Amino acid sequence: MLSAECPSCGAPVLFQHAASAAAVCGSCQSTVIRDGIDELVVWGKVSAFSRDLSPIQVGASGVLGDRPFQVAGVLRRSRPGVRWNEWYIVFDDRTTGWLSEGNGFLQIFGGAHAGAVLPSYASLHLGEAIEIGDDRYIVIERAEAAVVAAEGELPFAVSDGLMRPYADLRRSDGRATGTIDYADSPPEFWPGRIVTLESLKMEGLRAFAGWSDPTLVSMQGPEVQLRRGLDCPNCGGSLPLRAPGTTVQLVCEYCGSELSIEEVGDENTARVLRAHRGQVWKPRLPLGKRGRIDDVEWEIIGAMKRAVRADGIDYPWVEYFLHNPYRGSRFLMEDQRGHWNLADRLGGVPTSQGTSAWARQRLGSEVYRHFSGGKAVVRNVLGELDWEVKVGDSVDTHDYVSPPHMLSREGDRHEVAWSRSTYLSKEAVEDAFGVSVRSPWGVAANQPNPYSKRSIWLAAILSAGSLWVGSLVVLLLGIFLARNETVLDSSYTSTGAVSDVWVSEPFAVDAGFRNHLGVRSSTTMLRSAGQVHVALINQDNGQVYLPLNTTSQNAASGSIYFADPGAYVARVEIARPAPSAAQDKLNVKIVLDPISGFPCFAFFFPFLIPIVLTLARASFESRRWSESDHAG
Ligand SMILES: [Zn+2]
Ligand SMILES: [Zn+2]
Numbered sequence: 001m002l003s004a005e006c007p008s009c010g011a012p013v014l015f016q017h018a019a020s021a022a023a024v025c026g027s028c029q030s031t032v033i034r035d036g037i038d039e040l041v042v043w044g045k046v047s048a049f050s051r052d053l054s055p056i057q058v059g060a061s062g063v064l065g066d067r068p069f070q071v072a073g074v075l076r077r078s079r080p081g082v083r084w085n086e087w088y089i090v091f092d093d094r095t096t097g098w099l100s101e102g103n104g105f106l107q108i109f110g111g112a113h114a115g116a117v118l119p120s121y122a123s124l125h126l127g128e129a130i131e132i133g134d135d136r137y138i139v140i141e142r143a144e145a146a147v148v149a150a151e152g153e154l155p156f157a158v159s160d161g162l163m164r165p166y167a168d169l170r171r172s173d174g175r176a177t178g179t180i181d182y183a184d185s186p187p188e189f190w191p192g193r194i195v196t197l198e199s200l201k202m203e204g205l206r207a208f209a210g211w212s213d214p215t216l217v218s219m220q221g222p223e224v225q226l227r228r229g230l231d232c233p234n235c236g237g238s239l240p241l242r243a244p245g246t247t248v249q250l251v252c253e254y255c256g257s258e259l260s261i262e263e264v265g266d267e268n269t270a271r272v273l274r275a276h277r278g279q280v281w282k283p284r285l286p287l288g289k290r291g292r293i294d295d296v297e298w299e300i301i302g303a304m305k306r307a308v309r310a311d312g313i314d315y316p317w318v319e320y321f322l323h324n325p326y327r328g329s330r331f332l333m334e335d336q337r338g339h340w341n342l343a344d345r346l347g348g349v350p351t352s353q354g355t356s357a358w359a360r361q362r363l364g365s366e367v368y369r370h371f372s373g374g375k376a377v378v379r380n381v382l383g384e385l386d387w388e389v390k391v392g393d394s395v396d397t398h399d400y401v402s403p404p405h406m407l408s409r410e411g412d413r414h415e416v417a418w419s420r421s422t423y424l425s426k427e428a429v430e431d432a433f434g435v436s437v438r439s440p441w442g443v444a445a446n447q448p449n450p451y452s453k454r455s456i457w458l459a460a461i462l463s464a465g466s467l468w469v470g471s472l473v474v475l476l477l478g479i480f481l482a483r484n485e486t487v488l489d490s491s492y493t494s495t496g497a498v499s500d501v502w503v504s505e506p507f508a509v510d511a512g513f514r515n516h517l518g519v520r521s522s523t524t525m526l527r528s529a530g531q532v533h534v535a536l537i538n539q540d541n542g543q544v545y546l547p548l549n550t551t552s553q554n555a556a557s558g559s560i561y562f563a564d565p566g567a568y569v570a571r572v573e574i575a576r577p578a579p580s581a582a583q584d585k586l587n588v589k590i591v592l593d594p595i596s597g598f599p600c601f602a603f604f605f606p607f608l609i610p611i612v613l614t615l616a617r618a619s620f621e622s623r624r625w626s627e628s629d630h631a632g
Helices: 426-433 454-481 601-625
Strands: 002-005 012-015 022-024 030-035 039-045 061-064 067-079 082-091 096-102 105-109 129-132 135-154 163-170 176-181 188-195 205-208 219-224 228-231 238-241 249-251 258-264 267-274 290-293 296-310 313-324 328-335 340-345 361-363 366-385 394-402 405-411 416-424 485-493 499-503 507-509 517-523 531-538 556-560 566-575 585-592
Touching: 002 039, 012 022, 082 135, 096 188, 135 176, 228 267, 290 426, 296 328, 313 366, 328 416, 340 426, 366 405, 454 601, 485 507, 485 566, 517 531, 531 556, 531 585, 566 585
Parallel strands: 205 219
Antiparallel strands: 002 012, 022 030, 022 135, 030 039, 061 067, 067 082, 067 135, 082 096, 096 105, 105 188, 129 135, 135 163, 163 176, 176 188, 228 238, 249 258, 249 366, 258 267, 290 296, 296 313, 296 366, 313 328, 328 340, 340 416, 361 366, 366 394, 394 405, 405 416, 485 585, 499 566, 507 566, 517 556, 517 585, 531 566
């Protein structure tokens, strides 16, 4: 550690890290550089870094993989409409890196990549792919940004307004990034990754009043108020600034005027971009409302209504801008039919599987199909946003779906931005924000197909399988338990009398599982000549069974189940309207526990369950795609 006097004001300036070449004096804001072993030289002046812009602070620590690091200093950089922080980090092995915080992302750069062949700044074009080493990157930003504030130790000397050209790069895996620093010659390439404070196991973070994060346990220092207030320069209304440091534009909730938010040290000021007259738009969920989604708390700080116009009809939706000082930002979206989505700006750029806008896009292991494209126009804006936007602004959009996810590409002449949204149920929104919202109708582009759920298919296949096995068991039991024993097979010739009664020889019915008696009678006598009635009588207990259903042929059949065991006789009575000379023959046959016929459709019925489910799934998909550009 080096401690020396500030050459400008005499206050002590500490160098805790040997890797640091410069430092900002905390007393007079002079930038001092090391000259020799313990001599400091004043290089310039820089504005103080506003202390309540970020949960990260000088002295905080973390781990990248297995490399512990400490935050040694910070640069605040700015270009029109955008501001971000670059935290200078020093690893235990004295190598250095950067933690870049802005646009809703945290990126870590663990060290410069030496020896790469880099394109010149002048030759770079937005959206083009470049090869660095074996990797392919897309250029998403190419600009110069000024240093507007600094604090602590730095690897080089800075002063207010120092411009540094850079290019920001993305890879297609959604996490890997890169930046080329063109400030020095030769330029340096820094491969990076999108990370979270949690994944870096950050400790010593700033505690914000009213915000807590269960994943970040180690906060240091007194709680600071994140919120700043300012007055609307158009209507005088007193406005809260809920995300200072992030917010670039604010639309007054009283007069609807669009205000540009400027930073002056620890204060924010507002400048009227466009004054508004007339009604102020009010979205369904109010600004300042907080909700918890997937265990992360979010505050609604802004909202925007946009619409795609097709065939003269507006298809509007509302986007709520959500903020959490430890987690960055998200978008909560409600479409016109009440479907909700939670969207995140995408760190990477998906890989297109073709050259047209309709080509499929791959992100990680997921492949997304093109759903629809159009021109999205801003209709209303309210509250705070971290970029500048005004009513009437438009971008070309293309949506690609892989339910429950959707990728959205938004592009204008200057940049292309990707976001990924996840479908949220109505209940999830109600639980999160403690409000009741309308029930959605129709099928949303990325709504999960309820008939594709694994649990439903598992239940269907299990129930179909068990029904099939159940039918088989019943059939086999029927065969196994059948005694199929003929206990009576007796014929008789009628006398031709008006009332002609015949009683069979006794036969035994032994106790069994079912005691099913199958009775069948047949006769040569026509139905018009008289009627045959068959009864079975249990001679042991006097029970009489009248089992037969007579057909028009005077033949009859019937069944008795669970007949009491015992000795039986069959009693046949023929009733004639008049005596007959014909000697009609009659036969009665009784089988004990016959093999009964089994309904074969029982084996086909279980297959109906997956068939019906497949049809329902296909019908849901056809409703989804009927609203796409590919319907027809
Ligand atoms: Zn000083
Ligand atoms: Zn106002």
